[in-house]
Structure formats: C-alpha cells, structure tokens
Amino acid sequence: MDLLGQRWSLRIVWELEAGQMGFLELRRRMNNCSSSMLAERLRQLQDAGVVEKNAKRAYELSFAGIRLSQALESLWDWSRVWASGERFDPFPPGGPQ
Template identity: 40%
Template sequence: MAAFDLFGRRWILRILWELRDEPLGFRPLQQRCDGMSSSVLQQRLTELQESLLVERDESGAYRLTQLGADARHEMRGLMRWSERWAAELETGAAVQVADRPS
C-alpha cells in the first residue's frame, strides 16, 4: 500500500512521466510540470529519492533509477486499462444522452 500512497501524491506521477526519456535538471523539470512551485517540486523529488525511484546524476540532473524505470514499465497496464475505461465512459455518456427523452 505504500506505493499507492506515494503514487497518489499530487505531481508524483507527472514527475516520473517527465523523467521517462532523459535526465532533467530542476528548472527544465519544473517547466515541464507546468511551472509547479519550486518548494513542492523539491519536496516531491526528495520523496522520490528517499523511495529510491529517482536519483541525481553526475551533472546534478534528476533521472529514474532502475526501480523507477521498472515502476513506469509496470504502470503501462494501468495506462492501457485507463484508456479502455475512458472509452467506456465516453460510450456510456453517449448512450445516456441518446436515451434521454426529448
């Protein structure tokens, strides 16, 4: 359950997503995260480092650890499910609208 607690915190999944392809410095990461406050970003990065999902490289940029990359890989199934769910919700909403009396 600790993983769900961590992943449920605001911005955690976004940070992991933005680090998926390459290491990023603090400012570029902040910009990719829609300019979230520096204090919140620092707090989330600290939590991710303590959880061994993110580390800093030689240049000081943040990158996923092997555990972080593995977590991202494991979330692919959830991403596929969420796409199916969104499609079902959309279809269900369309059916509900069509079923309404005029």
C-alpha cells in the same frame, strides 16, 4: 506506496520516463506545480529510491523507477483506451475462455 498517491509523484515519474532532465526543465514541463512542491516530491522520490540525481545534477529514474514506470505503462494504456470510449473485450479471439 503512499508516496505514489501524493499529488505530483506519478507526474514526475511520467516526465522522467522521457529521460534525464534538470530541475528547471522538469519544472517547465510541470507548469502547475510550484518549485517548492517539486523539490519536496523529488526529495521524497529520491529517498524512496525511485529517482536519482546523476553526476550532471540532472534527475533520472533509478532502476526501481524504471520498473515502476514499466508497471504503470499498462495502467496508462488502459486509461487511454477507456477514455477514448472503447471497451475491452473480456474474451478476445484466441484468449482465455
């Protein structure tokens, strides 16, 4: 869990949600992250079982990484709504009372 709180970890998961990509493509998408930091985070995420390197030597989310991405999707949806200024109705029509 500590790894997910480290800078760039969740961004890597976010980027790999789009599908497999090589180091250079991932580095291009993360233009503020240094190559050495990206390599370090990828190693850590591989060690944690979140990211895998496939036969084409591209990085992709492992099964655990896909499950993590699915869990984070709700958080990302919530943050988009919250940032837009909308507020959540705690008791939507037909919801729990």
